[in-house]
Amino acid sequence: MNRKTWTFVVAGLLLALALAALVSPFASGDPDGLEKVAQDQGFIARESEEPAWKWSPWPDYWSESEDGLPTPLRKAAAGVIGTLLVFGVGYALARLAARRRASGA
Incomplete structure (x- = not known):
């Protein structure tokens, strides 16, 4: 990879990281599209007893403080x-x- 391409990739990565850090705190807490459809159609209650993301480092992309927020x-x-x-x-x-x-x- 030449220097010009490498500079472009690094600049793009830095921009993506800055956006991720600055925009993520403002992300909606509402359910995503799949969860919304499952709620609207009434089959969200049929989810498994132990969700697949239970053992994830950050379950359901969420991390809470001591007060639950x-x-x-x-x-x-x-x-x-x-x-x-x-x-x-x-x-x-x-x-x-x-x-x-x-x-x-």
Whole structure:
């Protein structure tokens, strides 16, 4: 990767991280689209006894303080961590694709 491309990627990552940190605290606490449909159609009560996200580091993308309310810093951290994870997976896939192309596979 040449210097110009690398600079563009790093600048894009920094912009995405800044947006994730600054915008995440203002994200809505309302259910997402799938949860909303499940509530409207009445089948949300049929969810499993033990949700899949129970053992997640941050269940349901949520982290609460001692008073039960999310703190802006924790929501910002969740946004930054998510952005880094997506970037890392995308970068790894791009490197793998470049390696396969270079080897002629």
